[in-house]
Amino acid sequence: MNKPDIACIIDDDKMFTYILSKQMKLVGFSMSLLVFHNGMEALKYLEPVLESPEDLPDVILLDLNMPVMDGWQFLDEFTRFDIQKKITVYIVSSSISQADHVKAASYKEVSRFYVKPIVMKDLVDMVNNMNT
Template structure:
């Protein structure tokens, strides 16, 4: 199995970012991990690489509750982007929220690849990465 080239972790919890990076390194399935503490930073990163698809993320792990721009605001802007046609970016909501309102909101974004509740283990991470690698 080849590695996923670019993964973005968008989460204001730096401990969670660290743990996810450790999992990625142990699984040895990711080339680069980009970490952002809010959706605005991640969106800026994506917009700045629209002309270079190889630098765009293949996978985004997105928290819901963050300062400045939360996960839902990010998704609203993300679906409006004119992504290169050859680039498929998988986005997973990865949150501690089990609120019905968040689950309902997730249904409003058919482009989401999944809604996962923290914590997730190595097996789930491997499944996500295998799915991202197949695109």
């Protein structure tokens, strides 16, 4: 299992991001972790570093329902970037709506949809799927 250098969580639930970051550390998910509490915060970080692929995350775990800029709005902006690096995007949401699953599948950047809560096995699967 080759772990990502930089992982990114975009989720407004601070308790969830805290627990998820601890789980990620336990499974050795990535070398470093970025956490943003809405899509706008993430975009403000990503836009200036687009020309520096080493500063971009290898994987993004994205919630859908957030204030300021939700996951769909983030994806719409993110897909407009000309990114010179493969970034794997996983939707991590409490949504069980079939419409959300179908919509997520319509984005070629989205690799998979995970329904919260995330368990450590899911994190291992994420890394393994990135390497295939």
